[in-house]
Amino acid sequence: MAMSARQQTPVVPLEAGAGPDNPPCPACGEPLFGWIDLRAGLAGPVSRCESCGLGVVAQPGSAEDALRGLDPLTDGGSIRIVNRGGFAAWIGGAGWPGLEPEAHYLYTAESVRRLAAHRDQVVSSSHWAPGAGIATMWQTVLNGFTFGRNVALAALGRAEAAPAGKRWQRRMDAGISVVVAVPAMLFALPMELIAAACRRGAALKLRIELL
Numbered sequence: 001m002a003m004s005a006r007q008q009t010p011v012v013p014l015e016a017g018a019g020p021d022n023p024p025c026p027a028c029g030e031p032l033f034g035w036i037d038l039r040a041g042l043a044g045p046v047s048r049c050e051s052c053g054l055g056v057v058a059q060p061g062s063a064e065d066a067l068r069g070l071d072p073l074t075d076g077g078s079i080r081i082v083n084r085g086g087f088a089a090w091i092g093g094a095g096w097p098g099l100e101p102e103a104h105y106l107y108t109a110e111s112v113r114r115l116a117a118h119r120d121q122v123v124s125s126s127h128w129a130p131g132a133g134i135a136t137m138w139q140t141v142l143n144g145f146t147f148g149r150n151v152a153l154a155a156l157g158r159a160e161a162a163p164a165g166k167r168w169q170r171r172m173d174a175g176i177s178v179v180v181a182v183p184a185m186l187f188a189l190p191m192e193l194i195a196a197a198c199r200r201g202a203a204l205k206l207r208i209e210l211l
């Protein structure tokens with residue numbers, strides 16, 4: 001007897017995944033799922049929320065913790081984030097430059113919107129940040145060639161590096177970053193323009209207003 005397609009692929013609500021291995025997302029309360037295993041330079045494995053897209057390094061903490069993480073990114077009424085929901089994060093995975101050594105929360109526009117609601121704030125607009133977006137996509141490509149991560153952006157003072165473990169690797173990375181810089185940009189620029197057109201840019205500027 002043939003089963004219907006619906007019986008073969010039961011729809012499981014996200015809540016059913018909640019448990020000790022899947023603690024709730026600080027922004028929206030849905031369970032977090034593993035994204036990237038523990039790797040050098042990070043405080044712990046990285047999980048992500050399938051609902052709002054927030055990424056969390058190590059322990060998720062509370063909504064207040066995640067809100068505090070936004071403070072250094074806030075300038076007046078706007079917040080600039082490296083977008084965990086962008087194409088660059090999807091392409092880069094463990095090589096995505098947003099995984100800086102000190103990073104704890106990896107934001108998306110939707111996760112910021114959920115968090116801001118805890119402070120009676122609303123995200124009134126969300127725009128692509130061209131300079132930071134192109135730089136992030138460029139570094140995403142470069143990270144595919146180097147032992148360490150974020151070598152070029154760190155040299156430009158725009159990100160925190162996760163340098164390679166060995167001295168010869170670090171010296172190789174410096175050279176590779178120079179040699180590959182221009183070809184990587186020739187690839188990254190159109191990629192990021194396409195990403196931005198699809199509203200999946202690598203960096204976003206969000207405007208925040210009080211309700």
Ligand SMILES: [Zn+2]
Pocket residue numbers: 025026027028029030049050051052053054111
């Ligand atoms: Zn969430």
